[in-house]
Amino acid sequence: MNFMEKIGEYFRLALRNLKSRHLRSWLTIFGIIIGVFLIIALISLSEGMKKSLMMQLRMLGGDLIFVMPGGELGDMMMAFLGGMELSDADIRTIERVRGVETVVVFPYAAEVARHEGTAKVTFLVGIAWDKAASILKEDMGYQTTEGGFPRSGKREILIGSLVPKEIFPGIGVGDNLVIKGRKFTVSGVLMSVGSKQDDSMIILDLDDFRAVTGKREGVQMAVVKPNPDFDVKTVVKNIETALEETRKRRMKEDAPAFSVITGETWSGLVENIMGIVQIVILAFASIALIVGGIGIMNTMYTSVRERTREIGIMKAVGAKNSAVLTIFLIESGIIGIVGGLGGTLLGIILAKSVEVYGQAHPMFYITASVDPGLIIFGLVFSLFVGCLSGFFPARRAANLKPVDALRRFE
C-alpha cells in the first residue's frame, strides 16, 4: 500500500468518524461556512466596487490634469462642497503655464429647474462648448445615447442618463427645461458614466451657467489638457509653481492651498482607500472565520476525549502516532474544506444576487468581482484553518500512550 492509498484509507476512517457524529460535524461546518461566506461575499463586492470606480476614473482621462482649490484631502472635500474656489486670475495663470494646451473650467451649482409644471433642484454644470467639447468627447469618453452635443450660443443643454428616468420622467431630445426663467432645449442625453451624481447633471454652456446662477467668477475645478509634447508630470509641476508664485505675490498667502492632480493620482487615491476598506472588511470577516476555527478545535478536542479508547485500540493494533495524527487532521480538514465550499458557494450567490439587483436598479451601481483566485483563496484558507485548528487536538490524540488510552472509560 503506497502513501496515497494509505491516506485514502485514513480518509475513509475520518469520514466514518465525522458521519457518526453528523449533527456536531454539520454545526461545526456551519461555523466555517459563515466565516468563509462573509469573506467571499464582502471581498467580491468590494473588489467589484473598486473595479467600477476605477472604470469611472478612466473616463476622466489619463492625461488630463485637474486643478482644485484646497491642499489636503479634507480641503478637497470642502472644495467639492463649495467652500473654496479658483479665481479667474488663477485660471489665467494656469493658461500661461508652459505645456498647457487647453484649460476648461467646470463650475457647478444647484438650481431649481422646471419641466412641464414640475420643479426640482438640479445639479448644473457649466462648460464652454467651443473649448471643452473635444475634451469631453475624446479625453473623458462622454457619449450621447440620444441626440448630440449642443451648439454654442443656442441655449441647448445636455442631460445625464438619470435625468429622464428619475428627475424629469420622460424628458427627451427637443424638450424644454426652464431654469431661472430662461428656456433651454435638450440637445442630447448622455450615456451613463456610472456615478449617480454625474448621471444626474444638466450641462449648460458656460455663459448660460453664469447668467443663470449669477456667479461671475470662481470655479470649483479646472481641467487642463497638456500639450502632448510635454511630460504630464512636468506640466503638473509647472502649474503648481506658477499658482504658488502668483498667489504669494498677489494675495500674500503664506501657504497657498490648491491641488494639482492627474487621473493617475485619482486612481492611486481610490486604490488606497479601497485597499483600506478591504483590509477592514477582511479583518472583520476573519474574526468570523477564527470563531469557526475555534469551533473546530472545540469539536476535535471533545472528539479526542470521547474517542480516547478508540485511539488506544487503534494504537494497540499497530497505528503509528503519525497515522492517528493524520486521521484527526483529515477530519478537521474535511470540516474546513466542506465549510469553505459551502461558504464560497453562498458568498458567490449573495454577491451575484446583489449584482443582479444592481443591474435591475440603476441607482445602485455595484458589480461583484468573483475571480478564481478568490475562490481558491477561500478554499485553501478554510482548509488551512481546519488543519490548524485540528492540529493541537490531533497531536494530543497521537501522543496518547496506548495503555493510558485503553484504561479510560469515557
Added chain:
Amino acid sequence: MIKAIIKLENVWKIYQLDKVELLALRGIDLEIAPGGFVSIMGPSGSGKSTLLNMIGCLDVPTKGRVFLKGKDIARLSEDELAFLRGKTIGFVFQEFNILPNLTALENVTLPMIFQGASLTEREKRARELLISVGLKDRISHQPAELSAGERQRVAIARAFGNDPELVIADEPTGNLDSATGKKIMEILANFHKKQGKTIMVVTHDPNIANYSEKIINIQDGQIVADHQKTKQTLWPK
C-alpha cells in the same frame, strides 16, 4: 533454543499515587516461547493486567527491560514499536473494544491497514477470519447489531488479522455468560491447536485456565508459581 517472542528481564512497574508508591510489578522475569497457551492468574490488584500491558508492549517498565522479538523496546521509537507490535501481537480485551462506527469486516481489517496490506488482501483475509469464528452472516453488520459474544468474536478475528505470533487476551470472557465464554475459549484454543499460535490469557477463572498448557500465578506483583498444567492444578471442567 527457540527465540522467545517476548522476554521480560527484572521488570518493575511503580505507580506514583500522590505520595504513595504502588509497586505493581516487582522484578518479573518471564519468557514467552512460541507455540504455547499460557494463562496468567491472580486475584484483582495482583498486577496481572500491568504484566499483560508489559508483555503486550503497551506500556514501558519503570525498571528492567522488555524484549519484543529480541529487540529492547526502550530502544525503539514509538512508531517502530507500534508497527512491530501490530505485526507480532494481537489483542483481545474484556470490553471487546471494537470500533462502534465500523462494520465487523472493517474492524477486522483495521490492524491490516496499519501494516499496509492492500484492500483486496485485507478483505479476503478478514472474511476468512470472520467465517472461522462463525460470523459468516454478520460480516457487514455494525457492532450495535451484534450480541456481546459476537462482538468478542469480531475482536478475536481482528486480533488474528495480521497473522501475529502471539495473541494476548485480557479476561476475554469477563463480560460474557459462561456458555458464550466457553465458545470464545474454544475459538482461541482452536487457533492455538490448528495454527500453532501462541495464546496468552489473563483470567481469574479456573475454567478458563483449564484451556492452557501452562499457568503463571501472580501475587503482589511477583510470579509465585509458574508451572505446566498437571493433575493437581487442573480444575474440574
